[in-house]
Amino acid sequence: MIIGVPRERKTLEKRVALTPDGAHQLVEHGHRVLIEENAGLGADFSNDAFHEAGAEIVSTLKDVWTKAELVVKVKEPHETEYEFFRPGLALFDYLHLASMPDVTKAMLDGGMTGIAYELVQLADGRLPLLEPMSEVAGKLSVLNGSFYLLSQNEGRGVLLGGAVGVPRSNVTIIGAGTSGRAACEMAFGMGAHVTVLDVNTAKLEALKFDFSNQITTAYSTPAAIRRILQTTDLLIGAVLVPGAAAPRIITRDMIKEMPKGSAFVDISIDQGGCAETIRATSLEDPVYIEEGVLHYGVCNMPAQTARTSTMALTSATLPYITQLADTGIQEALLKYPLLRNALNTHKGKLTNQAVSDAVGVEYTSIDAALG
Numbered sequence: 001m002i003i004g005v006p007r008e009r010k011t012l013e014k015r016v017a018l019t020p021d022g023a024h025q026l027v028e029h030g031h032r033v034l035i036e037e038n039a040g041l042g043a044d045f046s047n048d049a050f051h052e053a054g055a056e057i058v059s060t061l062k063d064v065w066t067k068a069e070l071v072v073k074v075k076e077p078h079e080t081e082y083e084f085f086r087p088g089l090a091l092f093d094y095l096h097l098a099s100m101p102d103v104t105k106a107m108l109d110g111g112m113t114g115i116a117y118e119l120v121q122l123a124d125g126r127l128p129l130l131e132p133m134s135e136v137a138g139k140l141s142v143l144n145g146s147f148y149l150l151s152q153n154e155g156r157g158v159l160l161g162g163a164v165g166v167p168r169s170n171v172t173i174i175g176a177g178t179s180g181r182a183a184c185e186m187a188f189g190m191g192a193h194v195t196v197l198d199v200n201t202a203k204l205e206a207l208k209f210d211f212s213n214q215i216t217t218a219y220s221t222p223a224a225i226r227r228i229l230q231t232t233d234l235l236i237g238a239v240l241v242p243g244a245a246a247p248r249i250i251t252r253d254m255i256k257e258m259p260k261g262s263a264f265v266d267i268s269i270d271q272g273g274c275a276e277t278i279r280a281t282s283l284e285d286p287v288y289i290e291e292g293v294l295h296y297g298v299c300n301m302p303a304q305t306a307r308t309s310t311m312a313l314t315s316a317t318l319p320y321i322t323q324l325a326d327t328g329i330q331e332a333l334l335k336y337p338l339l340r341n342a343l344n345t346h347k348g349k350l351t352n353q354a355v356s357d358a359v360g361v362e363y364t365s366i367d368a369a370l371g
């Protein structure tokens with residue numbers, strides 16, 4: 001199979017979908033790997049490194065998209081890529097279509113097969129292709145948030161760990177999944193007082209145990225969120241309902257009652273965000289102030305650590321890319337339930353119920369779409 005890897009077009013997105021080691025494995029399996037020139041530079045993987053791994057360097061975006069049978073990417077397709085969509089071409093990528101009606105329409109109009117990294121789900125409910133980036137985003141949420149709490153950034157001017165004779169700051173994390181746990185690890189390590197809320201008490205229990213009872217946990221209800229936010233310095237949104245738009249559990253009124261100059265990093269912005277006041281921002285211009293609170297809504301936070309993120313991502317995606325390439329797209333979708341259940345679009349049909357509900361396009365079952 002011919003596998004194409006375009007350079008990412010999103011603002012300041014420096015990750016690439018494959019490392020040279022990943023490309024090498026696919027070449028060893030008998031596939032051709034086309035890498036757009038300079039696609040890996042932002043993650044410090046040179047064209048030479050890909051060439052030595054057996055990949056072919058192609059000079060234009062068009063070359064990648066028109067020659068490939070399977071395109072692997074990091075972020076959702078850019079509008080300059082829509083013209084290459086066609087039936088028989090598959091895209092394996094973080095799609096997040098529930099919050100991307102334009103991308104959804106373009107993929108359906110083009111008849112593309114779209115398989116979403118974030119919907120590959122193991123029998124125990126884990127999301128193995130979301131986990132590595134969620135871990136990175138969780139850790140970065142505390143680093144980014146603590147930066148915006150600094151006085152010169154119009155923040156409250158508080159240090160997460162406090163100082164001798166000065167109390168620790170309060171970090172509140174909503175969602176005790178992968179990104180919430182990573183944020184907890186970072187905030188706890190920086191000496192903050194951490195409170196984690198979730199609707200899944202088993203996850204809260206595990207977290208409390210792992211942090212030797214030195215964090216606070218709370219069941220996530222509107223009343224608990226409102227009360228805790230009144231004394232929160234750094235709020236982190238880390239909720240997910242797989243495939244669906246993020247639940248809007250934080251109201252404008254709750255944000256209004258937070259201390260002035262506190263910061264809110266909404267990791268779940270890629271699914272639309274979990275607060276009434278949040279909107280997507282970019283790495284170029286990441287923050288805005290609403291109701292006196294600094295809001296950070298970057299959808300591609302792991303791009304800030306492009307090398308670490310590219311290596312972590314490839315480790316997770318490579319087994320699935322290999323399955324798709326070795327087996328063939330249609331056959332792999334029929335044979336492997338994990339890939340089949342992550343199918344979002346196929347031959348003009350939308351095959352995910354949650355995405356259908358979010359974007360208002362008719363749903364077709366995966367079995368019917370695959371024929």
Ligand SMILES: NC(=O)c1ccc[n+]([C@@H]2O[C@H](COP(=O)([O-])OP(=O)(O)OC[C@H]3O[C@@H](n4cnc5c(N)ncnc54)[C@H](O)[C@@H]3O)[C@@H](O)[C@H]2O)c1
Nearest residue numbers: 133134137175177178179198199200220239240299300301
């Ligand atoms: N912005 C970025 O750059 C970036 C990077 C990676 C991941 N993400 C996103 O971060 C989000 C979280 O990902 P994750 O891997 O941590 O998910 P996860 O499934 O591991 O955890 C989500 C948690 O949210 C909880 N939850 C659901 N509804 C809730 C509610 N009403 N109140 C409290 N908790 C609730 C779930 O029980 C679960 O524990 C996803 O949208 C993911 O796509 C964003």
